[in-house]
Amino acid sequence: MSIFKKVFASIGIGAAAVDTKLEKDTLTAGEEVWGEVEIKGGSTEQKIDEIYLSLYTTFIKEVDDKKFTDTALIDRFRLTESFTINPNQTKIVPFSFKLPDDTPITAGKTKIWISTGLDIKNAVDPTDKDFIKVLPNxxxxxxxxxxxxxxxxxxxxxxxxxxxxxxxxxxxxxxxxxxxxxxxxxxxxxxxxxxxxxxxxxxxxxxxxxxxxxxxxxxxxxxxxxxxxxxxxxxxxxxxxxxxxxxxxxxxxxxx
Structure with a gap:
């Protein structure tokens, strides 16, 4: 790899893309979540330090008597050790994890989603966002x-x-x-x-x-x-x- 391609990779040009596919998007807290992460290499070779799934929800926060919507992390799951993705290579990483028992349900203004990220040193980390519906137990x-x-x-x-x-x-x-x-x-x-x-x-x-x-x-x-x-x-x-x-x-x- 030339020095220019190394520089381009480090700033996110020609970088890898990530897409998460869930077996189903309607779940109950405590249920096992199954799916796979698809990583597509860009135009340059890149080292992926880790793949992680983060489970988020929205909540109302009050500061100085003013209310606004913020984001809370429910849990985070690390899927793999570091690896290298070659140009135009496609890699599939299957996963499963238990949806935490204290995950809020999807009701009213509450939204729940899984955010997938690739941790790439010195790069703009690619991410993917998938909304799920959480039902009451x-x-x-x-x-x-x-x-x-x-x-x-x-x-x-x-x-x-x-x-x-x-x-x-x-x-x-x-x-x-x-x-x-x-x-x-x-x-x-x-x-x-x-x-x-x-x-x-x-x-x-x-x-x-x-x-x-x-x-x-x-x-x-x-x-x-x-x-x-x-x-x-x-x-x-x-x-x-x-x-x-x-x-x-x-x-x-x-x-x-």
């Missing part, structure tokens, strides 16, 4: 169905920066906000907010924020002082699924 589905049967409708779902009290592996939480449109809690609650955290054995730790409707002057003052919200933490498991509606209803009844 069976326990989450049972909770959502129970809440719907109780007359609540999903109003908003988004990821936001987690407080230190709620922060776990990720610096974000996904919050689901429901409003009562019918049933026993219409007129009694303003909203019901849910946050899920994975637990062992397929269970989920569920935080429920029950926002009671203000009544009269005392209720208005309580609402103004944010004293009308009650945070409840329970654990729901696959064993609860047949009676999930009764379990969720009894909790809301106690605090509404």
């Amino acid at each position: 069976p326990v989450m589905n049972a909770v959502f169905q129970a809440v719907s049967n109780l007359g609540f409708r999903l109003h908003e779902a988004e990821c936001e920066e987690a407080s230190y009290r709620l922060r776990r592996r990720l610096p974000i939480i996904q919050q689901f906000e429901f409003v009562p449109v019918s049933g026993p809690f219409k007129g009694r609650l303003d909203e019901l907010e849910l946050v899920f955290f994975p637990a062992s054995g397929g269970a989920m730790d569920l935080i429920m924020q029950v926002d009671r409707r203000a009544r009269g002057l005392g209720g208005f003052l309580a609402e103004a002082l944010e004293m009308d919200e009650t945070n409840v933490r329970i654990t729901v498991s696959p064993a609860d699924m047949p009676n999930m509606q009764q379990k969720i209803s009894s909790v809301i009844q106690r605090f509404s």
Whole structure:
């Protein structure tokens, strides 16, 4: 390789291209993701230091009372050791990885995607971006169905920066906000907010924020002082699924 081709390669001219192909793009957290990365060599020989897959989501961040959308890294997966791709060569790298249990689901404003990158020293690293749809697991589905049967409708779902009290592996939480449109809690609650955290054995730790409707002057003052919200933490498991509606209803009844 001439010195000019070396220089061109180092600044990204005639560089390798990358394309990731997923076996399927609709998944559940905890499921195995299968696919392959196709690397096509450019007009010059290049050393690829590594191939990596990064799993990202969007979240709402607040700074100085201003909200904006930011990007959070959920996990990162390294696929290969370093190798050299020759001019016009095509290399296929198969992969599989487990979608983390705490991956947010695709709902509301939340987007999830896999970004593929080649790490090339002193070069403009080529990347590829593939959106995926993440579905709720069976326990989450049972909770959502129970809440719907109780007359609540999903109003908003988004990821936001987690407080230190709620922060776990990720610096974000996904919050689901429901409003009562019918049933026993219409007129009694303003909203019901849910946050899920994975637990062992397929269970989920569920935080429920029950926002009671203000009544009269005392209720208005309580609402103004944010004293009308009650945070409840329970654990729901696959064993609860047949009676999930009764379990969720009894909790809301106690605090509404």
